[in-house]
Amino acid sequence: MSIWEYANPKKFLTTSERVLPVLWVLAGVLCAVGLIWGFFFTPDDYRQGASVKIMFVHVPAAFIAINAWFMMLVASLIWVIRRHHVSALAAKAAAPVGVVMTLIALITGALWGHQIWGTWWVWDPRLTSFLVLFLFYLGYIALWSAIEDPDTAADLTSILCLVGSVFAVLSRYAVLFWNQGLHQGASLSLDKEENVADAFSTPLYVCMAGFGFLFLVLVLYRTGTEIRARRIRALMMRERMDA
DSSP states (O other), rough: GGGGGSSSHHHHHHHHHHHHHHHHHHHHHHHHHHHHHHHSSSSTTTTTTTGGGHHEEEEEHHHHHHHHHHHHHHHEEEHHHHOOOOOOOOOOOOHHHHHHHHHHHHHHHHHHHHHHSSSSSOHHHHHHHHHHHHHHHHHHHHHHHHSSSSSHHHHHHHHHHHHHHHHHHHHHHHHHHOOOOOOOOOSSSSTTTEEEOHHHHHHHHHHHHHHHHHHHHHHHHHHHHHOOOHHHHHHHHHHHHOO
């Protein structure tokens, strides 16, 4: 079975409708277990106190916000190279989810930063690049809405997605590029000195898995909605031409 079979809208809808209930359950269970475990069954940090538990929302949201853009980039490149409409619609469907995750990460980051730095915002390299990524998300969504022809919109948003990927990379690796930034390094790392304590890392992995499945569910659901909306528009145009 080839992955390109799912470029067929009917095949995509049939498969997604079959797997969505299972994915909903996985997303709900993992998010609930991870968040309850993280907020109620982990100790306070010896320096940050209870505020450290913001990480169980902030880190997964930031992880999805960045990787959602990369998923949009891959889908956009597939559209440009192979002209599969489902891939373009999947990129379009992922953008609102990505922008919400980015907003959650910015808000929780401000709350966490206020406790650590004593201010809601600093022009740290990672924070700044993350804010720019948020603006790219808004611009991407606005561009889809502003162009009536869907193929032209898909072409132009694909270019925007490619440009915005620079800031997605900067958001992920800004701490490594600019050592003077206030933002801490990655919460999860292969380096034991940088990685969070085991008491926090396990529920954090569960939260990240839950957010990942939630993102997948929302993208599949929204892509199906986009496919159906396009079919309705095509039928309406056909009726107008026949009238």
